Amino acid sequence: MGVKICVCVKTNPDLQMVRIKNREPVLEAVPYKVGDLEKNALEAAIVLRDAAGEGAVVAVTVAEGDRKIGETMKEALALGADEAVIVSDPALAASDQGGIALALAKALEKSGPYDLILFGEGSSDGYSGQVPGRVAELLGLSEIGYARRLTAAGAGVQAERSMGDIVEVLEAPFPVAATVVSEINEPRTPTLMNIMKAKSKPVAQYGLADLGLDAAAVAPRRTVVSNLAEEQDRKHVMLEGDAAQQAAALVDALVNEGLLGR
Amino acid sequence: MAGLLVFSEHRDTALELVSQGREFAGALGVGLSAAALGAESAAWAADLGAHGAARVFVSDDPAFDGLPIDVLATALAQIVAQADASIVLLGSTRRGRELAGRLAQRLDAACVSDVNSLTLDGDRLVAGRYNLGGATIQQEVLETPVKVFAVMPKTFAAGEPANGAVEIVPAALTLTPSPVKLVERKPKEGAPVNLDAAERIVGIGRGLGKREDVSLGEQLAAALKAELACTKSLADFQWLPEERIVGLSGAKTKPDLYLAVGVSGQIQHTVGISGARVIAALRAALADPAT
Numbered sequence: 001m002g003v004k005i006c007v008c009v010k011t012n013p014d015l016q017m018v019r020i021k022n023r024e025p026v027l028e029a030v031p032y033k034v035g036d037l038e039k040n041a042l043e044a045a046i047v048l049r050d051a052a053g054e055g056a057v058v059a060v061t062v063a064e065g066d067r068k069i070g071e072t073m074k075e076a077l078a079l080g081a082d083e084a085v086i087v088s089d090p091a092l093a094a095s096d097q098g099g100i101a102l103a104l105a106k107a108l109e110k111s112g113p114y115d116l117i118l119f120g121e122g123s124s125d126g127y128s129g130q131v132p133g134r135v136a137e138l139l140g141l142s143e144i145g146y147a148r149r150l151t152a153a154g155a156g157v158q159a160e161r162s163m164g165d166i167v168e169v170l171e172a173p174f175p176v177a178a179t180v181v182s183e184i185n186e187p188r189t190p191t192l193m194n195i196m197k198a199k200s201k202p203v204a205q206y207g208l209a210d211l212g213l214d215a216a217a218v219a220p221r222r223t224v225v226s227n228l229a230e231e232q233d234r235k236h237v238m239l240e241g242d243a244a245q246q247a248a249a250l251v252d253a254l255v256n257e258g259l260l261g262r
Numbered sequence: 263m264a265g266l267l268v269f270s271e272h273r274d275t276a277l278e279l280v281s282q283g284r285e286f287a288g289a290l291g292v293g294l295s296a297a298a299l300g301a302e303s304a305a306w307a308a309d310l311g312a313h314g315a316a317r318v319f320v321s322d323d324p325a326f327d328g329l330p331i332d333v334l335a336t337a338l339a340q341i342v343a344q345a346d347a348s349i350v351l352l353g354s355t356r357r358g359r360e361l362a363g364r365l366a367q368r369l370d371a372a373c374v375s376d377v378n379s380l381t382l383d384g385d386r387l388v389a390g391r392y393n394l395g396g397a398t399i400q401q402e403v404l405e406t407p408v409k410v411f412a413v414m415p416k417t418f419a420a421g422e423p424a425n426g427a428v429e430i431v432p433a434a435l436t437l438t439p440s441p442v443k444l445v446e447r448k449p450k451e452g453a454p455v456n457l458d459a460a461e462r463i464v465g466i467g468r469g470l471g472k473r474e475d476v477s478l479g480e481q482l483a484a485a486l487k488a489e490l491a492c493t494k495s496l497a498d499f500q501w502l503p504e505e506r507i508v509g510l511s512g513a514k515t516k517p518d519l520y521l522a523v524g525v526s527g528q529i530q531h532t533v534g535i536s537g538a539r540v541i542a543a544l545r546a547a548l549a550d551p552a553t
Contacts, residue, residue: 015395015529025398097363098372125394127510128375133331133363142332142441145360158445162504163356164272165454168328169446176441179360182498221372225401227393232536250542257540259462259519260486 002055003152003174005045006114007081008104008135009038009061011072012125023228032068034075037120039187041180044150045118046080046188051152056082058111062103063088064095070203077198078190084201085111089208091215099218101134106211108139111204115174116157121146121181129179136177143177144170148184264346265293268315269338270353271329272415273306277313279351279413281421282380284314286349289382295319295345297433299337300326311428313421319345319433326437328444329357335364337435342369342408344433349387354412362412373410374402378417378514387411396510396533414514416458455489455505457513462488462521465508465535468495469524469545476501479523486521493531508534 013030020026034042042059049055059076063069063086073084087107092099108114117139119132136143147159156173161181190198208214239249254260268283270276280296287294296315298307301322310318319341325333338361342350350365352358354376366373378399379390386403389411393400404411457463464486466479483490491508492501508515509531516537523544525531535541 013394015397018394018397020397023398025394096372098367101363101367122511127392127395128363128373129359130363130366130373130375133335133360133365134367136332137335137364137367142330143360143364144442145331146356162450165450167446167448167450168444170328170442171445172442182494183500183504221405222374223403223405225388225403227398227400229398230533230536234541250544254519254540254542257519259540 003049003052003116004056004058004112004114005049005116005118006058006060006108006112007038007041007045007076007118008131009042009059009073009076010035010120010123011061011063011069012123015124020229023231025227025229032072034072034079035120035124037122037124037180037182038076039079040182040184041118041120042076042079042081043185043187044147044180045116047185048116048150048152048157058083058085058114060085060104060107060111061087062092062100062107064092064100073203074198075190077201078195079188080194082201084203085206086203087206087208087211089215091208091218094220095218096220096222097128097130097134098221101131101138103208103211103213103218104131105135105138106213107206108135110206110211113175117141117175117177119177119179121179132177132179139177141175141177142172143179144172145179147178147180150178150180150184264348265295266349266351267295267297267338267342267345267347268310268351269297269299270355271300271303271357272353272355273303273309274420275353275355275358275415276303276306276310277420278416278418279353280310280313280315282418283351284421286382286387290385293317295341295347297338297341299334300329307430308428309423311426311430312423315428317345317429317431319431321433321435323435323437325439328447330440330442331357331360331364332440332442333437334361335368336437337433338365339368340435341433348408350408350410352410352412354414358412362410366410369408369410370406371408371410372404372406373412374404375412377411377413380411380413380417392510392533396529450505452503457489457491457506457508457515460489460515460517462486462519463491463508463515463517463538464488465491465493465520465522465525466496466502467493467522467525467531469526470496471524473499473501482521482523486519488519488521491515493525493528510534
């Protein structure tokens with residue numbers, strides 16, 4: 001009997017490509033990609049699956065709106081997931097963490113059951129970290145947050161995590177949910193072979209109605225009042241010359257700012 | 263509108279939140295309660311009262327040992343009902359941030375985590391937090407009957423303790439032990455780092471190129487009597503421990519001088535230095551004649 005692992009994946013705008021214009025973020029034409037921490041979660045899932053000898057890794061995503069999510073999820077399949085589940089519906093575009101978590105939980109019930117449900121500890125863009133706890137609560141599962149090491153332990157997992165000034169080692173039986181931090185591993189780079197294989201892996205597509213939900217169930221329950229870049233007023237002094245000249249100029253500048261004494 | 267409830271497993275953060283909670287409760291004309299859960303925090307229930315909580319719900323039930331998230335969420339949902347609270351203020355520590363989503367779901371509430379500003383606009387609380395990896399600040403208002411805010415430590419200052427009447431309420435809770443078992447709990451190795459309070463910081467990034475060059479950063483920091491900090495990607499390489507990360511997923515610093523070396527200046531790092539008086543940056547190429 002193998003281990004069945006679900007990795008919940010959020011696809012994010014590529015933050016390197018987001019421009020700010022008049023303090024407003026410009027998201028048009030910005031490509032979406034699998035979130036960084038989700039790649040760590042996928043890697044952790046693949047390692048656990050392979051250690052168990054058999055099993056499956058299913059990458060599940062809730063597309064916030066009507067984007068080309070299929071292409072982005074090919075990345076998750078190329079990294080080593082066995083199957084993908086995509087929930088998409090125009091009503092999800094305006095949803096909040098509560099709505100996304102509800103759709104995700106329903107998709108996990110429909111495609112599961114799973115022994116282990118993995119998340120990144122936060123998404124690359126919003127980084128609220130709310131969705132894992134909400135999904136675990138909806139599914140009645142216990143959870144382990146911020147795993148920086150995750151190994152099989154009997155019919156369950158053992159995790160190590162850092163919680164500020166202490167380190168904890170936790171164990172939980174399956175089924176359980178967990179989130180990972182980036183320290184946990186170095187995600188693999190898809191090989192050309194795996195990119196080709198990804199094209200033939202199964203992808204299930206659900207709309208809200210397939211999950212017994214409607215637009216009202218995922219309607220946002222928060223109002224975004226504004227979303228603007230911070231204003232910063234800096235001097236922007238560029239020091240010129242070779243390394244020695246610049247070093248001397250920097251020391252002078254710091255002395256003038258009262259930051260260094262002679 | 264009913265009352266406010268404050269909980270953080272972190273003492274200083276709990277005191278900051280009750281201090282500010284008292285202001286909000288006063289302006290809204292509602293009561294302020296706090297929860298002290300687990301043997302450790304039960305010991306500072308009276309401090310929560312001295313900083314403004316009119317009622318403190320206390321429990322040192324053994325189910326709180328290790329502070330499992332599912333048990334905390336179950337307990338707080340019951341206390342929210344007992345306190346008739348409609349606004350829950352949590353500390354956005356790692357544990358508090360994990361708790362926030364779970365508790366919000368239990369309460370069928372909307373939630374904002376990592377809140378770094380929280381202000382009253384009439385009778386609405388407006389919460390600010392970073393979005394898009396730190397590129398923007400999003401201001402949000404929650405629309406559910408019960409609202410959960412997880413507020414970053416040090417967002418508010420703890421007030422002076424006062425002698426007031428505080429009602430200590432032994433919380434009547436129905437709890438089930440968590441399936442998650444704490445196997446080991448140990449203090450982190452190495453000297454504690456306090457980047458929040460540092461007056462000078464040398465921050466190093468991937469531009470250093472090789473692990474041995476971290477010692478150059480250490481020497482520079484020592485010469486400047488500065489703390490050494492780093493970007494997240496440097497910590498991901500495990501060249502420095504995560505306590506030294508500055509930025510969205512690390513410390514938000516406000517030194518007089520932040521001297522960046524080999525730091526590209528991605529937004530998720532620079533949000534942690536926007537409070538610096540002077541920022542100076544060295545391109546790593548300068549330090550490496552080969553490039």
